[in-house]
Amino acid sequence: MNREEIIQAIKDIITTIAPDEDVxxxxxxxxxxxxxxxxxxxxxxxxMELRKRYGVQVPEEDYKELAxxxxxxxxxxxxxxxxxxxxxx
Amino acid sequence: MPMSANRYxxxxxxxxxxxxxxxxxxxxxxxxxxxxERHSLWGGLNSFYKRGGRRYDTGLHALTNFVPRGxxxxxxxxxxxxxxxxxxxxxxxxxxxxxxxxDDVVLRFANQFALLAEDVSSVFPAEIDGFARLVxxxxxxxxxxxxxxVRSARTELRRFVRDPLLVEALMVPICWYGSxxxxxxxxxxxxxxxxxxxxxxxxxxEGGIKPFLDLLLARYRDCGGELRMKCxxxxxxxxxxxxxxxxxxxxGSELESDCILSSAGFxxxxxxxxxxxxxxxIGRLSFTxxxxxxxxxxxxxxxxxxxxxxxxxxxxxxxxxxxxxDTRTGVICCSDNYASLTPSKEGVMRVTSLANHDRWCALxxxxxxxAKLAAEQAIFAAAIRFVFDPRPHSVASDMFTPxxxxxxxxxxxxxxxxxxxxxxxxxxxxxxxxLIGTDQGLLGIVGALLSGVTMANRHVLMxxxxxxx
Numbered sequence: 001m002n003r004e005e006i007i008q009a010i011k012d013i014i015t016t017i018a019p020d021e022d023v024x025x026x027x028x029x030x031x032x033x034x035x036x037x038x039x040x041x042x043x044x045x046x047x048m049e050l051r052k053r054y055g056v057q058v059p060e061e062d063y064k065e066l067a068x069x070x071x072x073x074x075x076x077x078x079x080x081x082x083x084x085x086x087x088x089x
Numbered sequence: 090m091p092m093s094a095n096r097y098x099x100x101x102x103x104x105x106x107x108x109x110x111x112x113x114x115x116x117x118x119x120x121x122x123x124x125x126e127r128h129s130l131w132g133g134l135n136s137f138y139k140r141g142g143r144r145y146d147t148g149l150h151a152l153t154n155f156v157p158r159g160x161x162x163x164x165x166x167x168x169x170x171x172x173x174x175x176x177x178x179x180x181x182x183x184x185x186x187x188x189x190x191x192d193d194v195v196l197r198f199a200n201q202f203a204l205l206a207e208d209v210s211s212v213f214p215a216e217i218d219g220f221a222r223l224v225x226x227x228x229x230x231x232x233x234x235x236x237x238x239v240r241s242a243r244t245e246l247r248r249f250v251r252d253p254l255l256v257e258a259l260m261v262p263i264c265w266y267g268s269x270x271x272x273x274x275x276x277x278x279x280x281x282x283x284x285x286x287x288x289x290x291x292x293x294x295e296g297g298i299k300p301f302l303d304l305l306l307a308r309y310r311d312c313g314g315e316l317r318m319k320c321x322x323x324x325x326x327x328x329x330x331x332x333x334x335x336x337x338x339x340x341g342s343e344l345e346s347d348c349i350l351s352s353a354g355f356x357x358x359x360x361x362x363x364x365x366x367x368x369x370x371i372g373r374l375s376f377t378x379x380x381x382x383x384x385x386x387x388x389x390x391x392x393x394x395x396x397x398x399x400x401x402x403x404x405x406x407x408x409x410x411x412x413x414x415d416t417r418t419g420v421i422c423c424s425d426n427y428a429s430l431t432p433s434k435e436g437v438m439r440v441t442s443l444a445n446h447d448r449w450c451a452l453x454x455x456x457x458x459x460a461k462l463a464a465e466q467a468i469f470a471a472a473i474r475f476v477f478d479p480r481p482h483s484v485a486s487d488m489f490t491p492x493x494x495x496x497x498x499x500x501x502x503x504x505x506x507x508x509x510x511x512x513x514x515x516x517x518x519x520x521x522x523x524l525i526g527t528d529q530g531l532l533g534i535v536g537a538l539l540s541g542v543t544m545a546n547r548h549v550l551m552x553x554x555x556x557x558x
Contacts, residue, residue, distance in 0.1 A: 018170060020159065037161055041171060041546065048118045048550055060551065 001080040006073050009080070010066075012087045013049040017042055028069040050076075053086050096345045097121045099549050100336055101541075102322050102361075103352035105133020106534055107526035109305045110541030111350050113172050115549055116314030123344065124314065125336070127321030127499070132302045133352065134498060134505060134527070135534055141485055145380060147497075148505075149298040150396055150422040150439065151291035153266065153282075154535040155181060155200055163289060164535050171542045174304055180295035182428035184395035187291060190475050191258045192403045197394075200290030213255045223249035228288070232280040235513045242279035243272075257405045262286055262398040264407040265420050265441075267532035269372045269506035271408040275530070278511070282532055291395060293427035301534075325349060325361045325522060332520035333362075348549050350541070352526035355508045355517060356501050362519055372504035373409040375446040375491035379465055381479040382486065383436035387423040390436070390477040397421040399475045408443075414464050415443040416471035423476075438479045442468050446491035446503035461488050506532075515544050523548050 511530030
């Protein structure tokens with residue numbers, strides 16, 4: 001997965017767990033929690049969806065790496081290398 | 090890792106609100122989970138039954154924690170998001186308003202907090218400042234701090250409110266909607282209930298509890314969850330180190346798991362583990378409830394309140410009565426006064442009273458039926474001060490007693506609110522076995538569902554996150 005695909009993967013997961021939130025205009029370098037309503041229970045769901053869809057493990061101490069979309073790209077790039085984007089699962 | 094057919098990521102005991110919610114969370118993320126229910130109906134304390142061609146709800150007077158769609162940072166939307174159930178799918182109908190009647194003191198409250206604030210100001214003008222400080226404390230306190238010491242709500246309330254009548258008036262609905270302790274409630278539970286009753290509000294899913302349960306069940310099955318009905322647990326099996334390793338069912342078969350979530354209640358779960366049950370862990374509070382269907386809606390009798398919490402005397406007694414029932418306090422719910430897309434041509438009135446489990450269970454069959462009739466007479470003699478008498482207009486009626494509750498829930502003592510000492514973290518002293526539901530201390534339908542969600546998150550989803558793939 002490239003950068004754009006990883007961002008799309010995260011946005012698609014957010015849409016699944018929080019269908020009321022508009023993800024179309026999210027800035028890549030601003031904390032997700034400052035742009036949309038996400039609490040710690042929602043971050044658990046993002047991690048669980050990454051595990052379910054892509055077999056990616058994110059230990060709790062690494063949650064902070066997922067704070068922004070840019071952070072997601074940096075952290076997940078090596079883990080998602082060679083995997084295919086799945087949308088609307 | 091290959092799994093044998095009888096091995097699960099988690100076993101959930103009880104298909105009530107907390108069990109179904111835990112099941113949904115786990116199934117949603119592909120975990121192998123089974124929910125075991127000993128009865129032929131799901132829902133636990135919030136269920137339904139049919140009699141004479143009518144469907145009756147048990148438990149559900151109100152869905153507390155009502156907030157309008159899109160309200161941020163409150164339990165109901167947070168819960169729905171975790172379960173991936175749409176707000177609009179609940180088709181919630183709001184209450185008109187509800188009342189606390191303490192002798193001749195009346196306080197009304199509604200889904201807009203202003204009504205309660207207004208009534209407190211006019212009935213207790215000297216308490217306006219204290220009440221405002223109380224509301225501020227309720228809004229800002231961390232009521233979910235699991236390390237907090239247990240405090241008495243009555244004692245804490247006196248820090249804010251001096252008039253004992255206002256203290257009692259606030260205690261009446263809060264005890265009725267969730268106190269497992271006689272004559273008091275834990276302060277953090279008081280705070281949670283104050284928010285869910287007064288700052289948030291009451292609503293009813295269109296059609297009552299069944300469509301709501303149908304939503305939960307459909308969601309669970311869509312996620313691939315397994316539900317076994319008429320499947321009672323005989324024993325929770327422990328390994329050589331005293332950790333739970335599975336369950337033995339009443340049909341003799343065994344299921345294995347390193348995580349068991351039990352909604353059976355704390356003392357009941359200890360019984361399943363084979364430990365001695367401390368009688369102090371068995372709650373003392375149980376109820377009777379009478380339901381009358383009237384030939385026309387409640388409002389045509391001039392009664393427009395949705396729920397009325399009453400005490401006939403100024404000293405509200407929240408304790409097990411010596412006799413079969415205590416008629417001095419009760420809850421009257423006219424559920425046809427919730428807004429509805431298809432307004433009923435009939436009225437539905439339910440009256441709940443405190444009752445003594447041991448005395449009801451000691452009656453033989455013929456005395457039991459006679460006692461029910463006598464109890465109904467006594468209960469209405471007290472309640473008609475606060476509501477019209479439905480009996481001359483009744484087209485159907487039914488009544489349940491502590492005996493009924495005991496039979497259908499398995500709760501020792503016929504309790505609804507469970508053990509008096511709550512275990513907020515779900516810890517019951519046995520590794521791999523966690524309490525969910527009533528005895529974890531979260532209250533109401535929303536609280537019970539949240540309890541299942543949080544325990545599934547903590548003990549399965551977060552635990553195994555780093556381990557397996």
